[in-house]
Amino acid sequence: MTKNAVEVSGVSMRFNLARERVDSLKEYMIRALKKNMNYDEFYALKDVSFKIQKGDSFAIIGSNGSGKSTLLKIISGIFKPTTGKVEVNGSIAPLIELGAGFDMELTARENIFLNGAVLGYSKKFILEKYDEIISFSELHNFVDVPLKNFSSGMVARLGFSIATMVQPDILIVDEILSVGDYSFQEKCEKRMKEMTDNGTTLILVSHSIEQVKKVCNNAVLIREGELVTIGPIEDVSNLYLNG
Missing domain, CATH: 1.10.8 (Helicase, Ruva Protein; domain 3)
Structure with a gap:
């Protein structure tokens, strides 16, 4: 039986960005039907691979635009990666x-x-x-x-x-707790700790390094869509802060 809750293997995610302004839906549809749209390709993720063990509390760290939220959406099944695959073992909240x-x-x-x-x-x-x-x-x-x-x-x-x-087997939390007040954040952190103590795998994205250090044991650092490092939360967060 696998010890991993999540296995991310060679995942890349490409988005097409329109180069030119389109002022209406009608114009967009006409151009799309005529295949007269010019795009720039943007890779939000580039060949990312890592594993998260069952019961781990795991952070995905990176600056704005690094690909963190895209990665969470792929793990959650909201996005399908352009290349690569993600294997999830268990129910997700x-x-x-x-x-x-x-x-x-x-x-x-x-x-x-x-x-x-x-x-x-x-x-x-x-x-x-x-x-x-x-x-x-x-x-x-x-x-x-x-x-x-x-x-x-x-x-x-x-x-x-x-x-x-x-x-759930896997709880995924992306930044939303940052909009709450401090006392409720602490309450949520306590519940997340209780859940991981009882076997839930936690995957957390937060700009608060203080929060991820309190809640998580391990982390991955993503920079401009590429995996920089994976390891204990202290090592990865220090690299992020000093990078």
Whole structure:
């Protein structure tokens, strides 16, 4: 039985960037049908390979535009890599984009059931977990308020509370906790630590080196889409800070 939760093998991701301005959808469609679009190729990731062991707490470190979020989306199955492959062993709870899986016109209460259904949970199960979700998110006074009136921190609270109402095999968290207040970040860090202690594999992206040092054991450093190094969190974060 494999000891790895995630195996990333030779992954590259190419995007086509339009060179010229297109002022309307109609013009874009005409040019696309006529194959009259000029593109620049941009590689967000270039031949990246690494493994994450089951039960590890693992950080992906890099500056803005280095390819961290693209890599998380490939691991989560949102993107398919241009070349290479990713093998994931276990269920994933991804917290990648703020508000993903939510309808901002609906209330917090309605979104709990909507998001739970998207994650594959029954209404009965969500009812059983409802009080726990509200309690952890600390949104007791806002359950019947539409999410469009929530701050980004409140949306992050709700998303994290739903994603961690059960213990997934792999929990993926991308930056969204940075919009919350400090006390809630500490609360989330404690829950992530409890989950990894109980066998969940954590993959975390954060610009806060202090946070990843507190939560993670190992890390990979990505620079301009290329893997620079992989190893213990202290070594990788020092290389990032001094690089």
